[in-house]
Amino acid sequence: MEHNQRIIFTNDVPAAINEALDGIDYNRLFVLTDTNTAHFVLPRLAGNEHIAGADKITIKAGDMNKTIEAAGEVWRELVAGGGTRKSVLLNLGGGMVTDLGGFAASTFKRGIRFINVPTTLLSAVDAAVGGKTGVNYRGLKNEIGVFSEADAVIISTCFFSTLPLAEVKSGFAEMLKHGLLKGSDTYNRLLAYDFESRDYEHLLTLLRESVEVKAEIVRQDPQEHGLRRALNLGHTVGHAFESYAMSHKSPIPHGHAVAWGMVVELTLSNMLCGFPGTQVQEYAQFVLENYGAYHITCKDYDALLALMRHDKKSEHGELNFTLLAGVGDVRINISATDDDLRSAFDIYRDLLHI
């Protein structure tokens, strides 16, 4: 990652696309969408002359299609369209499109430039910044990929008005995480956000602040040797909830899993790092009101512990967490025992009235 990534926050995406491309000496533009964004988003950008003149590549929507075979389709289209090392791939879609498109671009002729235009809040806040690209492989999420930053990321809330509210909330959970990592001012502004208002102008301001938290962490530790693990807050338990729900054929949105996972991990933070109990309660209340609860019983604990142990981020079998001593006061690599986790699950159920 030799260059500084440009992040453009805007209400005028076509103008931002011009801004991103006018500074680049490129010979051919390819636009990658999935079957959803090809239908619902691409037409809204058809008036932009860069987009109008570009080769379009469409892949099937859905995380189950984030495969090496789909990356192969992108490579094939790049070859067929005469792509060279001076070509640019613009990824227009959610995290599945930006992850896969980023990987395909970064491996085509040993790397061409790419631009991410995330169309969901989750991808805007999470997947579009930070240089993590990849595809799933044999059932393992993001098993094949590279670290490679987009040349530019264009972030706008204008696409969100047509999204279901649940999808906006899913992305908002990652913003809450960034707020918890950053400090009280940022965090409190997020707790005050009213989803029912659908005030996407204000959301763009909050989103900018949130993305900048992540960008700063990634800048300091691009390849996740230490500090970047802060971004795992809520994700060890969250991924276990997500996998567990999936294994019972009733999948839950990623962001919701993280929101619930953070209830457990803030409880652990309270137990192991002195995170204030009143703030655990305040956070749990916000989650209960906006996300409801993921129902578990004590009979589920063993399975959840086993899932966490299989998580690729745990080494040598111990369970390591990113925890907080307070809002904005991060502790990485804190190990917790199985008993700690069982207690935290008990408290989680109390807090969310399960």
Place this chain on the structure above:
Amino acid sequence: MEHNQRIIFTNDVPAAINEALDGIDYNRLFVLTDTNTAHFVLPRLAGNEHIAGADKITIKAGDMNKTIEAAGEVWRELVAGGGTRKSVLLNLGGGMVTDLGGFAASTFKRGIRFINVPTTLLSAVDAAVGGKTGVNYRGLKNEIGVFSEADAVIISTCFFSTLPLAEVKSGFAEMLKHGLLKGSDTYNRLLAYDFESRDYEHLLTLLRESVEVKAEIVRQDPQEHGLRRALNLGHTVGHAFESYAMSHKSPIPHGHAVAWGMVVELTLSNMLCGFPGTQVQEYAQFVLENYGAYHITCKDYDALLALMRHDKKSEHGELNFTLLAGVGDVRINISATDDDLRSAFDIYRDLLHI
């Protein structure tokens, strides 16, 4: 490429493997070979305890097997063997194995460390250093790949004693190229080398000097924005010879193609950059004695020009070359007309008595 790559020149490969691995905090070693090196080379390292305890992965030998599917086999074995981000892949083989293994490692879990142990002179001098990894795709050479440097490269001539002399000569052509780029002292030591002596101790000294020329160029321009193009000397014409021979079903070794290609490109250097004519003759004489000649007639010129135009390094259809104004005096991005090339081919045929 954030770290400095270690290059270990040695007559004791097992000791060098210990040196490379003892400095690394790793949890599991995988050794990649092809069907040839599994049989002929791996047994010679069986006494090394790192190697003895490693998981072995074997892929089919040959450039036609340098595919994304073969990379998939490596990923599958890494998953099956419990590979994590702290695992290491040791690539033991020629350029096909180091290119493919480097790509598989660099994309597994967004990149694990890898060590290259090249077993041919060509891979030692060319493919093992410089961070170019990749696989062929739909008939296009190295179309899919990344720039990613090995954690360590172990270079030894001890494997070469069992190689056919033609294969040693093929690798030596890349050393000649590095000599021409570096300067008269290096270059003259190479012209004085006697293949019949099979003095591999002396060859290791020359090889070290040669690899360091390449490593220094790559250090200055890892992603081939400018200076690194110097390494293309001889390759524009050489690749055309190689493809042309392949299309007539009588393939020629890569290094031989480069040796002959440099006769044409040094002739162009003489015509366009004032490279001394006596040195063109001296070089052509060395090539004729050690490599013979690749036979072409004026009826082949059009096809060779067309092949060069299709070479991925030529943009907008013009033909650009790395040329020399003298030994060690490099000029990149020199464009030549079709008539220049036709004249150079004529002179090539004179020089090599065709």
